[in-house]
Amino acid sequence: MKRRNFLHLSGLSALYLLSGCRSGGGLGQTARAEEPPSPVALTGTLVLVELGGGNDGLNTVIPYTDDAYYEARPELAIPRDAVLPLSDALGLSPQLEPLMASWQAGDLAVVSGVGYPEPNRSHFRSIEIWETASDAHRTETQGWIAKTLSDRLGRDVVSEGMVLGDGEEGPLAGGGGRSLVMSTPGNFLRKASRLPTSPVPAGNPALGHVVTVQNELHRAAGEIQKRLKRAPTLGVDFPKGPLGKQLEVAARLILAGVTVPVIKVSLPGFDTHAGQKGMHERLLTQLGACLDVFRSCLVQHGMWDQVLVSTYSEFGRRVAENGSRGTDHGTAAPHFWMGGRVQGGLYGAQPSLTDLDDGDLQHAVDFRSLYRTIAEDWWGVSGMLNGFERLPLLG
Amino acid sequence: MSMGFEDARHLLSRTGFAPSPVELARFLAMSRDEGVRVLLDGLQTEPRTTPPSWVEDPPPSRLMRRTMRKAFREQQRERIRELQVWWYLEMSWTPSPLTERLTLFWHNHFVTAFKKVKFPGALYRQNAVFRRLGASSFRELLHEASRDPAMIAYLDNQSNRKGAANENFARELLELFTLGEGQGYTEEDIQEAARAFTGWKVKRATGQQVFSWRHFDAGEKHFMGRRGHFRGEDILDIVLEQERCAEHIVERLWSAFVVTPPDLGTVRSLAATLREGDYALRPVIEGLFSSPSFWAEENRGTQIKSPAALIVGLLRSLELQISDLRKLPKAGRQLGQMLFNPPNVKGWPGGLAWITSSTLMARRTLLEKAVSRRGVKKRLKSLEAWLEPLDGVLTGDVVERARAVLLVETPVFERDPSMTDAEAVASLLLDPAYQLM
Numbered sequence: 001m002k003r004r005n006f007l008h009l010s011g012l013s014a015l016y017l018l019s020g021c022r023s024g025g026g027l028g029q030t031a032r033a034e035e036p037p038s039p040v041a042l043t044g045t046l047v048l049v050e051l052g053g054g055n056d057g058l059n060t061v062i063p064y065t066d067d068a069y070y071e072a073r074p075e076l077a078i079p080r081d082a083v084l085p086l087s088d089a090l091g092l093s094p095q096l097e098p099l100m101a102s103w104q105a106g107d108l109a110v111v112s113g114v115g116y117p118e119p120n121r122s123h124f125r126s127i128e129i130w131e132t133a134s135d136a137h138r139t140e141t142q143g144w145i146a147k148t149l150s151d152r153l154g155r156d157v158v159s160e161g162m163v164l165g166d167g168e169e170g171p172l173a174g175g176g177g178r179s180l181v182m183s184t185p186g187n188f189l190r191k192a193s194r195l196p197t198s199p200v201p202a203g204n205p206a207l208g209h210v211v212t213v214q215n216e217l218h219r220a221a222g223e224i225q226k227r228l229k230r231a232p233t234l235g236v237d238f239p240k241g242p243l244g245k246q247l248e249v250a251a252r253l254i255l256a257g258v259t260v261p262v263i264k265v266s267l268p269g270f271d272t273h274a275g276q277k278g279m280h281e282r283l284l285t286q287l288g289a290c291l292d293v294f295r296s297c298l299v300q301h302g303m304w305d306q307v308l309v310s311t312y313s314e315f316g317r318r319v320a321e322n323g324s325r326g327t328d329h330g331t332a333a334p335h336f337w338m339g340g341r342v343q344g345g346l347y348g349a350q351p352s353l354t355d356l357d358d359g360d361l362q363h364a365v366d367f368r369s370l371y372r373t374i375a376e377d378w379w380g381v382s383g384m385l386n387g388f389e390r391l392p393l394l395g
Numbered sequence: 396m397s398m399g400f401e402d403a404r405h406l407l408s409r410t411g412f413a414p415s416p417v418e419l420a421r422f423l424a425m426s427r428d429e430g431v432r433v434l435l436d437g438l439q440t441e442p443r444t445t446p447p448s449w450v451e452d453p454p455p456s457r458l459m460r461r462t463m464r465k466a467f468r469e470q471q472r473e474r475i476r477e478l479q480v481w482w483y484l485e486m487s488w489t490p491s492p493l494t495e496r497l498t499l500f501w502h503n504h505f506v507t508a509f510k511k512v513k514f515p516g517a518l519y520r521q522n523a524v525f526r527r528l529g530a531s532s533f534r535e536l537l538h539e540a541s542r543d544p545a546m547i548a549y550l551d552n553q554s555n556r557k558g559a560a561n562e563n564f565a566r567e568l569l570e571l572f573t574l575g576e577g578q579g580y581t582e583e584d585i586q587e588a589a590r591a592f593t594g595w596k597v598k599r600a601t602g603q604q605v606f607s608w609r610h611f612d613a614g615e616k617h618f619m620g621r622r623g624h625f626r627g628e629d630i631l632d633i634v635l636e637q638e639r640c641a642e643h644i645v646e647r648l649w650s651a652f653v654v655t656p657p658d659l660g661t662v663r664s665l666a667a668t669l670r671e672g673d674y675a676l677r678p679v680i681e682g683l684f685s686s687p688s689f690w691a692e693e694n695r696g697t698q699i700k701s702p703a704a705l706i707v708g709l710l711r712s713l714e715l716q717i718s719d720l721r722k723l724p725k726a727g728r729q730l731g732q733m734l735f736n737p738p739n740v741k742g743w744p745g746g747l748a749w750i751t752s753s754t755l756m757a758r759r760t761l762l763e764k765a766v767s768r769r770g771v772k773k774r775l776k777s778l779e780a781w782l783e784p785l786d787g788v789l790t791g792d793v794v795e796r797a798r799a800v801l802l803v804e805t806p807v808f809e810r811d812p813s814m815t816d817a818e819a820v821a822s823l824l825l826d827p828a829y830q831l832m
Contacts (some may be wrong), residue, residue: 188756209750
């Protein structure tokens, strides 16, 4: 049973909490009074960047010396001399040129071949797998971050996590109810800080829950607004567009010292089945420019060490281009980590373009290794995802 | 002995959507038993409103889907919106809210979702099955729901074939739809059941379920201690023989309408009723609504309204004439419930999970917008006329009487004496207590 912020919680009410939830054989479960895990001390913010739709990894981090790449993609392959080399074998798409600053400073890590066994090529199912860290054939409902952090956040933490833009809770789903989904943060904060509060009524757990959440919202919003008022000016201009807007808000929150373990932003549009070239170029241009400005802003204010940026996507795309000048749903793909503590460089392994799994790349790194690395090396939470090896990404 | 106002309010709120003064006046004169009987006698098997014109259309051909990919997707998205609007309309207009509550219940039990099924016609068809059989026979419902094309697509039975079994449906059948996780079946049982369901496919051209002998694994299966050359139907019948099946269904139905978990005796007794009546659901529903736990204090005003219940309840209780329901699908989604699209095969968890920081803000935004709309403003200015059916039943000034109708729990916040009557009643809708049923 999760601990919640109830002032009055009799044994009977604890049973009420369970009865609303779906449980097979849930008859007569009594709440176990567990010792709550010790709170995690937050030393920074994880910024998750969701690339919505399935980013074409092969045209993002390009195996520019591999003939098979050019053979598989006569139209879509990025010309060799346009690629920005990271090594003898891999290079970045030219649209990601702004990321070279981070690369040269040594705080950009590229993890190649990220995926999972028995990959699912359905958008909703695969993103669910990424968000809940489940095996391909299991359905979990709780987000991996909610599972890792929900019971461990101290009172000083203003919220379990924030979702900006039009995204959904995703990795934060099924937490303690204190994550904030704000598509228009200004509006949200204004309204939430004006909510009336009340002592939590006893005797009706459902009512108690509503009041508690309302009180919490008021508190969180007030806290955020207070800090935002005292925050330094950004000093940079973010690129126009949805991602720029979200990262600008994220930067403001971080500079304002708002303690929140994770901020999730999303850039949709990567499902490039047809006419990929223009769309993908525009998206990568946005991604590169926005991440670079975000980095500059935080570096300028001396906060880059306290931020970890990590991209993710439901899957990569197929090796061969399709008949509509696009690519279809695939599997493994590269992802980026950026941050002051990131040990820059190449990690994982570029999957072979010829030794394929039903036309798709075989993964080299399970995405849960990345999650474990975050859980242990960023948040100091051990015991999660023990079956997966951490990567030496953080210093 | 007539049940009186508070019992009527509890019965109607908990088994339907928020009641109007007219509905309350009708039921408070009945005894509890009579009221329950009237509700059950009033159950519908067909919708009362006309569904969108395309629901019976066959699915588009594969060629059309491929060549007109973008247009096809747009059409499907527009149609699912139309389908959601239609269901909100049905819920708002039906003379039997209980019918729609049960349809919602089965929708959340035999889960399928638009994000995977993608063909709104199939989702409508399944919705019609839930309405038709939702209070009749679980045996029939289980059989129909299992071979329903939307279900076959959702749980991948389409790819379940001899020599290459796909266990998805068999697993969820046992784990979620009938017995409950880990209750008396093994992994082997799942695998054997999957073999029995091979051959259940959907014919692409018609969208209808067909049986394919070519893909059917006709060999002998060992399932839950029985041996035979089972087909899918046989597996369902064997499962229905298990005591645990009736118990699981009772528990699920119970938790939709009663907040406190049932004791073992009550579960066993209702499960026996279900089994002995060959899975007729009505006696169980009747038993549930007649049980002391249903009427107990702990079960009054202690359930969080689902998004659908909140939205539809607002429309019904205030008797609002809504001309444009097209905004409702988006509202429902922002509150965390997109009709025809539960998040995963376990459905919406419900209960306290409906209220998070985000969804509470979304609920408040919805209610704030609602009270500023012309139709609601008009109602708030003519409260006496709205309350007229309850003349002589309720005491207090008009705001007090409106509160008695709209809230099943005492409001958390005190009334602001400087407000007009209309403002005071509007603020009741924003009170945390309004989130309860």
